[in-house]
Amino acid sequence: MKETHLPSRLLPLLRLRVDPWSAGAVAIAAIVLAPILAVIWIAFHPVENIWPHLLSTTLPRYLRTTLILMVSVGVLAASVGACTAWLITRYNFVGRRWIEWALLLPLATPAYVGAYALVDFLEYAGPVQTGLRGLFGWQTSRDYWFPEIRSLGAAIVVLSAALFPYVYILARAAFREQSGAGEEVAQSLGAGGFARFWRVGLPMARPAIAAGTAIVMMETVNDFGTVDYFAVQTLTTGIFNVWLESNNAGGAAQIATVVLGLVIFLVTMEKVSRRKYQFFNLATRHRPPERAPLRGVAGWLAFLICFLPFAVGFVLPFGVILNHALANADRWTDPDLLRALGNTLRVGGIAAVLTVLAGVFMVYGVRLSGRSLPRLLLPVTTIGYAAPGAVLGVGILIPLATLDHGLADIIEAVTGRPSGLILTGSAFAIVLAYCVRFFAIAQGAADGAMGRVPPSLAMAARSLGRSKGQVLREIYAPLIRGTVGSALLLVFVDCVKELPATMLLRPFNFDTLATQVHDQASLENLGDASPGAIMIVLVGLVAVALLARANR
Numbered sequence: 001m002k003e004t005h006l007p008s009r010l011l012p013l014l015r016l017r018v019d020p021w022s023a024g025a026v027a028i029a030a031i032v033l034a035p036i037l038a039v040i041w042i043a044f045h046p047v048e049n050i051w052p053h054l055l056s057t058t059l060p061r062y063l064r065t066t067l068i069l070m071v072s073v074g075v076l077a078a079s080v081g082a083c084t085a086w087l088i089t090r091y092n093f094v095g096r097r098w099i100e101w102a103l104l105l106p107l108a109t110p111a112y113v114g115a116y117a118l119v120d121f122l123e124y125a126g127p128v129q130t131g132l133r134g135l136f137g138w139q140t141s142r143d144y145w146f147p148e149i150r151s152l153g154a155a156i157v158v159l160s161a162a163l164f165p166y167v168y169i170l171a172r173a174a175f176r177e178q179s180g181a182g183e184e185v186a187q188s189l190g191a192g193g194f195a196r197f198w199r200v201g202l203p204m205a206r207p208a209i210a211a212g213t214a215i216v217m218m219e220t221v222n223d224f225g226t227v228d229y230f231a232v233q234t235l236t237t238g239i240f241n242v243w244l245e246s247n248n249a250g251g252a253a254q255i256a257t258v259v260l261g262l263v264i265f266l267v268t269m270e271k272v273s274r275r276k277y278q279f280f281n282l283a284t285r286h287r288p289p290e291r292a293p294l295r296g297v298a299g300w301l302a303f304l305i306c307f308l309p310f311a312v313g314f315v316l317p318f319g320v321i322l323n324h325a326l327a328n329a330d331r332w333t334d335p336d337l338l339r340a341l342g343n344t345l346r347v348g349g350i351a352a353v354l355t356v357l358a359g360v361f362m363v364y365g366v367r368l369s370g371r372s373l374p375r376l377l378l379p380v381t382t383i384g385y386a387a388p389g390a391v392l393g394v395g396i397l398i399p400l401a402t403l404d405h406g407l408a409d410i411i412e413a414v415t416g417r418p419s420g421l422i423l424t425g426s427a428f429a430i431v432l433a434y435c436v437r438f439f440a441i442a443q444g445a446a447d448g449a450m451g452r453v454p455p456s457l458a459m460a461a462r463s464l465g466r467s468k469g470q471v472l473r474e475i476y477a478p479l480i481r482g483t484v485g486s487a488l489l490l491v492f493v494d495c496v497k498e499l500p501a502t503m504l505l506r507p508f509n510f511d512t513l514a515t516q517v518h519d520q521a522s523l524e525n526l527g528d529a530s531p532g533a534i535m536i537v538l539v540g541l542v543a544v545a546l547l548a549r550a551n552r
Helices: 008-015 020-044 051-056 059-090 096-102 111-122 127-136 152-177 180-188 193-222 225-229 235-245 249-276 296-327 329-333 335-368 372-380 389-415 428-437 439-451 455-463 468-497 500-505 513-522 526-550
Strands: none
Touching (some): 020 335, 020 389, 020 428, 051 059, 051 249, 059 152, 059 193, 059 235, 059 249, 059 296, 096 296, 111 127, 111 152, 111 296, 111 513, 111 526, 152 193, 152 225, 152 296, 193 235, 225 235, 225 513, 235 249, 235 389, 235 500, 249 389, 296 329, 329 335, 335 372, 335 428, 335 439, 335 468, 335 513, 335 526, 389 428, 389 500, 428 468, 428 500, 439 468, 455 468, 468 526, 500 513, 513 526
C-alpha cells in the first residue's frame, strides 16, 4: 500500500492541542471585555443616531459639568490626602495614633449616603438652620442668607470627603518609604517644614499621589447617587436620562463612549505620570525620617487639619443616619428592607465567589501558558474596574436583552409555552456586571499572592506526577488562601455599595440595599432609608478593617 505524506507545514497544526487553562483564561478575558466592546459597537451602530442632537443640546453641558466636578474633586481630594499623610508621617501631635486610622473610615461610607446626610443636616428644617433661626430670631428664609445645599459645590465637598482616603493611603505609604537623609540635608540648608514638604517630600511622592488622584477622578465619573440627589447633570446622569426617559439605548451608548474615553484618558495620564516621575532610594541602609513633636497651638492645629476631613467624611454622615435609624426602630424589621438585604447578600455573595474563582483561574492559566495572547489580555481585563457602572450597564443589558428574547422565542417554539425573560428577568445581569466591574480586585490579589509562591514548589509537585489542577489545589490554594479570602470580602463589599449598575440592570420588584436606600432618600424619606444605609456602612467597615490591617 502506498504511504501518503502530509506536507510539513501541516504537521504543527496536528500537534496543536488546546490547553484548557489557556483557553479558559482567554474566555474569562473575553467575558470581562465584552461589555466595553459592546458599548463601543452600539454607539457607532445605533438604531437611531442622535449624535447631532446630543452635540447641539445636552452633551456639552454634561461634559462641562463632569469635567468641573472631576477636576475639582481630584484637586481637593489630592490636597487633603497629601497634607494629612504628611502630617501623620512627619509629626507627633495629640491624637495622631488614632486619627491615622480614623482617616480611612470615610471609605466605609458611600458618597451618596454622605449626600443624604449633608442635606438633612443643613437644609431649612435641619438642625443648623433651625438653630440659627432660634439664636438670631429669624422667622423665614428671607431673613438671612444660607448657601444652596443641592448644588455643584456641595457635590464636590461630599465626593472629596468620601474619596480622599484613596490619596491618603498611597501618599502615606510613599512618605513612609522616603529616606530621612534627604530631608536632613534640606533642613541643614535652612529649609523649614513647608519647604521640605514642597521641595523634597511632595516631588518624590508625586507618582503615588497621581495614582490616588486618578482613582478619585474615576470614582467621581462613576458616581450617580450623589449627583442625582444634588440635581447635578453629569455624563452618568445623562446616560440614565437618555435611556430611561427618552428610551434611546443608542444615545445612552454614545454618551457612555464619552465617559469611557474620559476614563481611558485618566488611566493613560496616570501611567505616563508614573513613568515620567521615578525616584530611587540609592542608600544602602534605609532610615525613615523621625517624627518631629508638635506641641501647643501647632499640635492642635495639626490635629484639627486631620480631624476635619474625617468629621465631614464619616462622623457627620454616620451620625445623622444613625440618629434617623434609632428614631425609626420599627423600620429594621420592615419586610421590604429584609428582602433587599437578602437580595444584596445573595447577588453580592454569588458575584464575589464567581469573581474570585475566575481571577484565580485566569492568573493560574496565564502562568501556565507559554502563549502571548493570555499574557497580553491579563492587564487589559483591569479596565472593567475603571469603567463606570452605568457604562457596564449599557454594555451588558442591551446585548443580553437581545439574547434573552431570542432564547425565549426558541423555548416557546419548542415547548409551546412562554418562558419569560431568563437572563434580564433575573439577577443574572447584576451578577455579571459585578463580576466584570470588580474583576481587577480578584485578579490583582491572585496575581500578587501567586507571585509570592516559589516556582520550585509547583515544579517539584509536577515532577512527582501531580496534574495542573492538583498543583493548584494542593500547593497554591493553601498558600494564597488568606489573600484570596481578603479579595473575596473586598469584592463583596464593593458589590453591596454599587449603585449605578444595579439601578440599570435590576429586574422589576428587585431591590438591593443600595437601590432601596437611594429610592427612599430620593422621596425625601430619610427615616426609612437610614436602616439600610447603616447596614451598608457596617459592611464597608469590614473592608476598612482589612485595609488597615494590610497597611500597618
